[in-house]
Amino acid sequence: MDKDTSELVKYTKALLLLEVYQLSKSDDSAKPEILLARAGLSVKEIAELLGKNLAAVAKTIQRAGKGSK
Secondary structure, three states, X not given: XXXXXXXXXXXXXXXXXXXXXXXXXXXXXXXXXHHHHHOOOOHHXXXXXXXXXHHHHHHHHHHHHHXXX
């Protein structure tokens, strides 16, 4: 990936993260982990973006999946 693309990806992720936080504040039931997972990010990417433990993020997403069935 070239430098310009890397910068674009970094800023796009930052904008997405800001939007997720905005949405999570307006809807108490929407956790950022779930919103980011629905947007197609991997568990590892979500953990890195949110500064959370990988296992904790995975468990949050797993629990949400079981609750929606």
